Amino acid sequence: xxxxxxxxxxxISAYDTPNDAGSSITxxxxxxxxxxxGEVMRKNSDGEFERMASICSSDSSWMDNFTVDGVExxxxxxxxxxxxxxxxETVSAVSSPQWFHKGRTIMLVxxxxxxxxxxxxxxxxRGGKELYVRPIAGIEALxxxxxxxxxxxxxxxxxxxxxxxxxxxxxxxxxILRRVAKKAAEYEAQVLVPTSRxxxxxxxxxxxxxxxxxxxxxxxxxxxxxFYLTDDQFGFAAGCDGxxxxxxxxxxxxxxxxxxxxxILAETGHSTxxxxxxxxxxxxxxxxxxxxxxxxxxxxxxxAASAYLSRDPLQLGSLxxxxxxxxxxxxxIVVGTVLMTFGITVIRNIxxxx
Amino acid sequence: xxxxxxxxxxxxxxxxxVVQYFIPRQPxxxxxxxxxxxxxxxxxxxxxxxxxxxxxxxxxxLRRMKGGWGYSIILLCGLVGTIFTGALWGIGTGSPFNYVFxxxxxxxxxxxxxxxxxxxxxxxxxxxxxxxLDATLLLVAAVLVMIGRVTIGALIWNKLPHIAEWIMSYPNxxxxxxxxxxxxxxxxxxxxxxxxGIERTYLGGE
Amino acid sequence: xxDKLLKIDRRIIFSIIGIVVIIxxxxxxxxxxxxxxxxxxxxxxxxxxxxxxxVFLSFDYDPASMAELDPLALAVIRxxxxxxxxxxxxxLWPQGVLLGQANLEIAAEEYGKEYxxxxxxxxxxxxxxxxxxxxxxxxxxIFPQDYIGNNVDSLPMLDGINNLxxxxxxxxxxxxxxxxxxxxxxxxxxxxxxxxLGSTAVQAPAFYPxxxxxxxxxxxxxxKGAAEYEQLIKIPGLATAGMDxxxxxxxxxxxxxxxxxxxFLLKKRSSSS
Numbered sequence: 001x002x003x004x005x006x007x008x009x010x011x012i013s014a015y016d017t018p019n020d021a022g023s024s025i026t027x028x029x030x031x032x033x034x035x036x037x038g039e040v041m042r043k044n045s046d047g048e049f050e051r052m053a054s055i056c057s058s059d060s061s062w063m064d065n066f067t068v069d070g071v072e073x074x075x076x077x078x079x080x081x082x083x084x085x086x087x088x089e090t091v092s093a094v095s096s097p098q099w100f101h102k103g104r105t106i107m108l109v110x111x112x113x114x115x116x117x118x119x120x121x122x123x124x125x126r127g128g129k130e131l132y133v134r135p136i137a138g139i140e141a142l143x144x145x146x147x148x149x150x151x152x153x154x155x156x157x158x159x160x161x162x163x164x165x166x167x168x169x170x171x172x173x174x175x176i177l178r179r180v181a182k183k184a185a186e187y188e189a190q191v192l193v194p195t196s197r198x199x200x201x202x203x204x205x206x207x208x209x210x211x212x213x214x215x216x217x218x219x220x221x222x223x224x225x226x227f228y229l230t231d232d233q234f235g236f237a238a239g240c241d242g243x244x245x246x247x248x249x250x251x252x253x254x255x256x257x258x259x260x261x262x263x264i265l266a267e268t269g270h271s272t273x274x275x276x277x278x279x280x281x282x283x284x285x286x287x288x289x290x291x292x293x294x295x296x297x298x299x300x301x302x303x304a305a306s307a308y309l310s311r312d313p314l315q316l317g318s319l320x321x322x323x324x325x326x327x328x329x330x331x332x333i334v335v336g337t338v339l340m341t342f343g344i345t346v347i348r349n350i351x352x353x354x
Numbered sequence: 355x356x357x358x359x360x361x362x363x364x365x366x367x368x369x370x371x372v373v374q375y376f377i378p379r380q381p382x383x384x385x386x387x388x389x390x391x392x393x394x395x396x397x398x399x400x401x402x403x404x405x406x407x408x409x410x411x412x413x414x415x416l417r418r419m420k421g422g423w424g425y426s427i428i429l430l431c432g433l434v435g436t437i438f439t440g441a442l443w444g445i446g447t448g449s450p451f452n453y454v455f456x457x458x459x460x461x462x463x464x465x466x467x468x469x470x471x472x473x474x475x476x477x478x479x480x481x482x483x484x485x486x487l488d489a490t491l492l493l494v495a496a497v498l499v500m501i502g503r504v505t506i507g508a509l510i511w512n513k514l515p516h517i518a519e520w521i522m523s524y525p526n527x528x529x530x531x532x533x534x535x536x537x538x539x540x541x542x543x544x545x546x547x548x549x550x551g552i553e554r555t556y557l558g559g560e
Numbered sequence: 561x562x563d564k565l566l567k568i569d570r571r572i573i574f575s576i577i578g579i580v581v582i583i584x585x586x587x588x589x590x591x592x593x594x595x596x597x598x599x600x601x602x603x604x605x606x607x608x609x610x611x612x613x614x615v616f617l618s619f620d621y622d623p624a625s626m627a628e629l630d631p632l633a634l635a636v637i638r639x640x641x642x643x644x645x646x647x648x649x650x651x652l653w654p655q656g657v658l659l660g661q662a663n664l665e666i667a668a669e670e671y672g673k674e675y676x677x678x679x680x681x682x683x684x685x686x687x688x689x690x691x692x693x694x695x696x697x698x699x700x701x702i703f704p705q706d707y708i709g710n711n712v713d714s715l716p717m718l719d720g721i722n723n724l725x726x727x728x729x730x731x732x733x734x735x736x737x738x739x740x741x742x743x744x745x746x747x748x749x750x751x752x753x754x755x756x757l758g759s760t761a762v763q764a765p766a767f768y769p770x771x772x773x774x775x776x777x778x779x780x781x782x783x784k785g786a787a788e789y790e791q792l793i794k795i796p797g798l799a800t801a802g803m804d805x806x807x808x809x810x811x812x813x814x815x816x817x818x819x820x821x822x823x824f825l826l827k828k829r830s831s832s833s
Contacts, residue, residue, distance in 0.1 A: 056610040197404070232463075283533045463623030472578070475574070
């Protein structure tokens, strides 16, 4: 009688794990009574039950990631309770892969919407429409910084962060490096680019070389000015600090992905009297750069820099599209907050990515 | 042609990476890992380039007896020594590599990180000035968090830790989120420019 | 004069900070640590696990940040061993492997735990996010050997452990990338694993949104977080000892800020008059 009651208070279900590449079945179970230990048992249509895993009282689901798609599997759970052994009913399921991740539908809608806006404004810009971009002090100061370093007869130092070329911030940094190097070449100044990744060194060498060629000064390009230091975060910071102290650059640019070394670099640069411009999309490092640098490109300003500098209508169009995307997010936040305040969760449920 | 092929590769890989996020089945499911593994293989080979560059520059410095050549000797000895101790005796506890790691690498790394404490002090002294209302608000928040987040805060006033926690959990988080949303949109926009070949400066082209 | 005070030589500030920190370390005051909710959440999560449950620890830091993360790692490991939990670890940062191993060995000796039976260290593999993605589906593909080259099949505790499924909790001690962001992106978002974070103080504020969105089960930031954890497990360690120094250092910085502002206001007043 007690065992019957226990079985009744234990529910189990099995289903094909949704939104996956197949080969997986999920088991959900709940028990209103405590148990000492539990075991998940599995068999296919012509085999014997085998022990697959053990579960504890805090578990409510288990995933079998070793199934063959299209084959039916049977599961049961054997619990050891203080009253004795209890076996759940047997449930079955068949695994299969899915063509679309339904939990990410809203993400797809958002991607289409934001990319749609960006592509629309790129098209508008291509059609010759004039687009306004607000002045960004940090970007406008780039040329001034290069000029000042040249006046002082000092080199320019450019640091592209500590991440590799698979980080978009590094790519954005390399883009700005091109502009800085070209200006430096025009002024016959040297640009020092220490890097913490070999691939970044290769990309930076190519970029600076092209910039000097563009400026018509390939004769003063020195490939040894773009060099690899170390992959180690603080080893790199120590190396850069040493260069700052020895070479006393007139301008220092921090453009890329930075971590805890940001303030160590920026404060040392500040102590040498260099004009410093930083740009990063690392929220936790922004306060340090704002504190120690003359100008800081905050997050999206950093990504917008290349569009701003090139004044290429196609790039400016993408910025406009980005702003419209932001407007949608802003509207969703306001509406969502108001609805949530009144306990209406519809927006939250729609936007949830699973 | 030199520029068209990399642009084509960027376009194809970019689109595939977006598509694979929404299609969980094979072969799309494994593409993210596959591309990342390819990147790692390329990065490892590039590391050899970096090492060669490093060695070449420092050997050059030694040959020409340029200023600071003594440091180049230390760097080259350190580089060769670490590689050999690791390769010959392994990296387990008690190995020479482990000895170097514990007695040289650890204290040097910790020293560099510890500099942050000093730099934060000098940067705070310089930056936190009550120049206007905004700067004053920033200053007050900074002081409350700085004191409230350490044990002495509760000793001064037992409500301080809660105030610091509130600042971190609400105004700080609101700001962080705003910046993160901006960054995310900037990333989407920039990625699209790279994928579509509008932004190509990183390839060495205008 | 006021100008001179405003542009005080930073070496004076450095010296005062240095002296205060040394004094605090030499003469501890034993200040009481206030335990915050995010730290307590990690503690409660480990407390809720039954003995022999598997916990995954990722040592994603290097010697530079060991002052902040080592005490927390040790406190968490002690807590896990005290609860008889089984620990499997790796390092997404190469140097994290040996730092983590050192902490595992200290705690193992205290609680009589044995390598291969109660804990195992898989070592380091380059790739960050790829490593996490790989071990989520097939751990042995990525780590056929542990950190010293033992075949993982020879470690009894890893018998039947093929991916992250058996792990009830993952805790990353993270000082940057690769680290917590990638654990959340793969292990939490794709596989629904519970992630706890031990972070450097510098980057802790950036992860509060993750905590509120339940992408993290708890967060311990910096040495303060470690000291709180030590308080929770009632084993004071290096972090608790360092709290006095940190408190006084913060106090000195605040005093400098106040001093700077007083001079600034005096200067403003004198120039306007």
